Amino acid sequence: MSQDLWLNLPVQDLAVSVSFFEQIGFERNPGPGNSERSASFIVGGNRVVLMLFLREQFAGFTSHAVSDTSAGSEVLFSLGADSREAVDRYAERAAAVGGTVFARPSEANGFMYGCGFCDPDGHRWNVLFMDPARMPGR
Numbered sequence: 001m002s003q004d005l006w007l008n009l010p011v012q013d014l015a016v017s018v019s020f021f022e023q024i025g026f027e028r029n030p031g032p033g034n035s036e037r038s039a040s041f042i043v044g045g046n047r048v049v050l051m052l053f054l055r056e057q058f059a060g061f062t063s064h065a066v067s068d069t070s071a072g073s074e075v076l077f078s079l080g081a082d083s084r085e086a087v088d089r090y091a092e093r094a095a096a097v098g099g100t101v102f103a104r105p106s107e108a109n110g111f112m113y114g115c116g117f118c119d120p121d122g123h124r125w126n127v128l129f130m131d132p133a134r135m136p137g138r
Contacts, residue, residue, distance in 0.1 A: 006049045007077065010058035010066045011121045014039060016098065017052050020120050023097040024090060026050065044079065069122025076116075081129040084113045090127040091115040111135045 011017040018039045022028065026041040029049060033040030037057050041050040059066050067074040081087045087105050094117035095101050102124070103116035111134035116126045 004049060005046075006051055007043070008051045008053060008058065009121070009123055010055040011052045012055060013120070014052060014054055016120050020094075020097050020099060021050070021052075024093040024099070069118070069124075073124050076124045076126050078126040078128060081114075081127050084129050087113055087115050087127050087129050091117060094119075094125075 014037070021039075021041055026043060028034075029040035029042045031040075033049075033051055037054045039052045041052075042048070043050050053061075055066050079090070081090065084105070091101050091105050098120045100118040101115060102118060103114070103126075105113065105115040107113050111131050112128055113131070114126060114128040116124060118124055
C-alpha cells in the first residue's frame, strides 16, 4: 500500500520558485531532494511532499513534453485551509511574492470559501475552507 504522496512539478527558475513557496508558508523538506536542480517541500499536516525540478530534468524522467501552463492547465492542486482568514492570507501572500491570483477569495455553495492562484510557473493552486456548520444536510 502507498505510504506517501509526492507531487513533482517542473519549474523554469528554481530559486524563484523556492522563494515563492517559502514565502507563502510551505515548509522546506531537509535532506535528499534538494540540489542545484531540485527542491523539496512538505505540504500540510499529512506531510505531502512537493518536489520542484528544473524543466529539463523533469522532462528527462517523465519521457514526455512539459505542459505549457500559459496555454492550459495540467492540474489544479487544492489545499485545505482551517479558516476564511487562512484563505485570505494565501491569496495575499501569493500576490505579494510573484504569484497571480486568478480567483479572489469568495464564498461558494453556501459553505465553501476559497481562492485560486498561480505560482510563478503557472501551476494552479486552489485554497478552500469548508465550514462544517454550514454544509448541506447538517
